Amino acid sequence: MSLDTALNSLGLPKAPADTRVVVAMSGGVDSSVVAAMLAEEGYDVVGVTLQLYDHGAALAKKGACCAGRDIHDARRVAEEMGFPHYVLDYENIFQEAVIDEFADSYLGGATPVPCIRCNERVKFKDLLETAKDLEADCMATGHYIQRKMGSDGAELHCAADANRDQSYFLFSTTQEQLDFLRFPLGHLASKDETRKLAAKYGLSVADKPDSQDICFVPNGDYASVIEKLRPGAxxxxxxxxxxxxxxxxxxxxxxxxxxxxxxxxxxxxxxxxxxxxxxxxxxxxxxxPKEMLATRTVPVREINWLGDGGFTDRAEREIAVKVRSTRPPAPAILRPLSDTEAEVELLTPEQGVSPGQACVFYDTDSTRILGGGWIWRGA
Structure with missing residues (x-):
């Protein structure tokens, strides 16, 4: 194989057997399929599962990722497919980087999205560095999003299946992280395809239900968790x-x-x-009344820019934005105020825009994610 021209399925110029891939395994069907798929293709797969809290004993509900049963399921998949698997105790990091901010933001009247912070501060930061320490060539996850090569390098694009697209939760992925990450499921047309692959590989998690809500919030009851974390709140x-x-x-x-x-x-x-x-x-x-919820101007900060050129190269640009994960991208005008702050004008006012939520930027002419930031005060 010529290293000048031949790339493997992960876009690297070496044979799969010579390519080490750390797979972030939550114990669910998605990341399990990624690990099994790459192992079958002959890659040097290393599975890593993060224990993010005390095996579910403190706050987590049954069936949440990254605790208890799911760690067991991830280990079992690794045994079935014959690759090494490690469990790393990230409980203190998760508490400081995600749970504490979640509680404080909620107490401050915001509506935080801890899944984004977990990707940003734990999975794509500390775990990614661990993958590099393990001399991995890249890290793969089960997220439904696509990484495509553009004229200026790796780009982040929406998943082929709009119903499974996780771009809202991954807008803060940096260019450096994107260069190292791979998302093997992003091109699949539906979750059914993922489950068929799980069945094909004979995985014990093939019929496992999807995890719901925030992993450390039992049954979506945010308030009870806040009261446990901040007594008297x-x-x-x-x-x-x-x-x-x-x-x-x-x-x-x-x-x-x-x-x-x-x-x-x-x-x-x-x-x-x-x-x-x-x-x-x-x-x-x-x-x-309902009309008081309508918001046209959204102030955004902590911006992560993944588009071409510098963020402030142009005074303003037409984009599409999501201000909630469940809403489709809507037309907007992005006006940079600094390298990390901007004003977003929604061409059609939206209701229920809340501080603490993300505002994610999309290209109007393609599936590319241009970055995003955090909504920081009510408009």
Whole structure:
């Protein structure tokens, strides 16, 4: 094989047997299929699973990734496919880099996305460095996103299956990280294809259900986790309208999010009201009509730019953005303010834009992700 021209399936100029790949294994079907696929192709696969908390004993629910049963499942797949597997204790790192910020952000009235911070600060930072220490040529994950080579190097693109696309959670991937990462499932048309591959390889996790919600939040109950992490956080206060009129009381600001309608305990009013702002300092939940949720201008900071050229090379540009993971990209204008801050103008106002969420940038003419940043205050 000519090293000048021949690339293996991971885009590296060497034989698979001479290519070491660290596979980040959560214990789920996606990362298990990645590891099995690469092992079958003859790569030098090393599976690594992170223990992110005390085997599920403290906060995690049954079936969450990176604890308890899932570590066992990842180890079993490695045994079935015949490659080495290691479990690394990242509990302290995860606590400091992800869980503590999640709690503090929530207490500050934001709606954090800890999965993004986990990718940014743990999986694609510390684990990636561990992969390099293991003399790996690259690191592969089971994320549904695509890495494509462009004229200026590796680019990040949406997954082929829009229903599985995880670009919202990976916008903070840096160019240096992208050069080292591989996403072998991003081109698949559906999750069914992944499960068929798992069955083909005879994996014990082939029919394992997908993990849901945040791994350390049982049943999506954010407030109960915050109360465990920050005792006394749920102090009662007033529910007021946008003019300051008291409409009722609440049992703690941490129980509410921007855009919430149900569970306010202020029934009997002529028109439905929604949470439009959280006044943490005064322990007030401010409600108003649905039209008050409409946001056109979104301030963004901590920007990670993956587009061509420097971020501030142009005064403004037309892009598409996601302000929530469940929404499709919408037309917007991006106006850089500095290397790490910008103002995003939504051409069609969106409801429920909340501080702490991500604003992810997309190219309007392709599937490329241009980066993104964090929404940092209510508009």
């Amino acid at each position: 749920a102090e009662p206060g007033e529910i007021v309208d946008h003019e300051g009129n008291v409409l009722g009381t609440h049992k703690g600001v941490i129980h509410y999010t921007i855009g919430q309608r149900r569970g306010l305990g202020i029934g009997g009013l002529a028109d439905p009201l929604y949470v439009v702002k959280l006044d943490v300092d005064n322990r007030r939940v401010i409600v108003g």
